[in-house]
Amino acid sequence: MEITYYGHSCFGILLEGKHLLFDPFVTPNDLAKDIDIMSIKADYILISHGHEDHVADAVAIAKNTGARVISNFEIINWLTVQGIKNVHPMNHGGNVNLEGINAKYVNAVHSSILPDGTYGGNPGGFVLTSNDKNFYYAGDTALTMDMKLIPMSAKLDLSFLPIGDTFTMGVNDAVLAADFTECKKVIGMHYDTFPPISIDREKAINTFKASGKELILMNIGETKEF
Ligand code: NI
Numbered sequence: 001m002e003i004t005y006y007g008h009s010c011f012g013i014l015l016e017g018k019h020l021l022f023d024p025f026v027t028p029n030d031l032a033k034d035i036d037i038m039s040i041k042a043d044y045i046l047i048s049h050g051h052e053d054h055v056a057d058a059v060a061i062a063k064n065t066g067a068r069v070i071s072n073f074e075i076i077n078w079l080t081v082q083g084i085k086n087v088h089p090m091n092h093g094g095n096v097n098l099e100g101i102n103a104k105y106v107n108a109v110h111s112s113i114l115p116d117g118t119y120g121g122n123p124g125g126f127v128l129t130s131n132d133k134n135f136y137y138a139g140d141t142a143l144t145m146d147m148k149l150i151p152m153s154a155k156l157d158l159s160f161l162p163i164g165d166t167f168t169m170g171v172n173d174a175v176l177a178a179d180f181t182e183c184k185k186v187i188g189m190h191y192d193t194f195p196p197i198s199i200d201r202e203k204a205i206n207t208f209k210a211s212g213k214e215l216i217l218m219n220i221g222e223t224k225e226f
């Protein structure tokens with residue numbers, strides 16, 4: 001599995017030969033100004049919820065790549081109105097098979113409204129399972145007991161967890177989320193993009209280390225093999 005970080009909560013993941021793109025928010029992000037969204041590859045775009053900092057470039061990248069967009073029913077309706085036809089609407093608890101990769105839409109404790117004020121349904125995250133790696137992409141969420149359901153059906157290799165606090169859980173709750181999901185290897189997201197979510201990176205990494213876990217903070221534009 002190869003992971004590329006595009007800033008904030010946006011990751012490109014190459015798994016089983018397929019390019020998955022999560023929560024495209026690049027062009028409004030000053031920290032990601034060196035990323036050209038037209039160079040981003042995607043076979044599937046997965047969107048956790050409707051907030052601008054998760055959907056800003058969804059239409060542009062979907063049109064450029066022809067990728068199939070996976071999200072909740074309400075967000076897919078909103079995209080369809082904007083001319084995106086290759087879509088797969090789902091809702092919490094549902095699974096979709098992406099050419100051998102299973103994606104399940106799971107609960108998040110957050111809110112969800114689209115940038116123009118359209119109702120964005122209930123927010124979620126995704127659990128991806130495959131013959132290669134399994135991972136959890138939490139989206140924006142508080143710590144929730146629902147995370148304990150995930151390891152009952154998926155043995156995770158890696159989790160993407162928000163750590164920026166204020167709008168999502170912070171570092172200490174993310175450590176508990178790593179316990180709940182039984183996954184010690186975490187890639188941090190949703191931090192440092194705006195002042196209210198700035199973090200002390202070294203402290204965050206050490207907090208995870210002190211509880212026997214690993215927090216990975218990728219550089220924007222960086223690609224890593226996992
Ligand atoms: Ni949000």
Ligand code: MN
Nearest residue numbers: 051053054140
């Ligand atoms: Mn957000």
